[in-house]
Amino acid sequence: MSKYSKMVEKNKQESKERVARAIRVIREMSENGEQLVVCDLVKKTGYSRTFFYKNQEVRDFLEEARKQQDGMVFYHKKKMVLDHAILRQNEILKIQIAKMKKENEDLKKENERLKKALNRKDVNFIKGL
Incomplete structure (x- = not known):
């Protein structure tokens, strides 16, 4: 494998880990009854706001979790x-x-x-x- 292929593979792996961590944090916040706000997710994960908006998988999971929280009082x-x-x-x-x-x-x-x-x-x- 070339250096380029190794770098691409490593970046893909890191991206998958970030997505998994973001989803885990969203799930934990939802289970704890916390309001799902991107600002709080940024603080808990250390990722940028754009990560939560641009990453389609994370954004979809976040929107689904927010739908489940509709009508809840925080x-x-x-x-x-x-x-x-x-x-x-x-x-x-x-x-x-x-x-x-x-x-x-x-x-x-x-x-x-x-x-x-x-x-x-x-x-x-x-x-x-």
């Missing part, structure tokens, strides 16, 4: 984490508000008590004149 992990964090922050703030309201009520009661004590002292002082 949640982005980051959004779910952020939503949970916001809910937790709201709970913490509600607890702090409740504590501050209680403290405010206690301070109002103490203020009234001190005003009454001050008025009694004034009355006693006036009586002493």
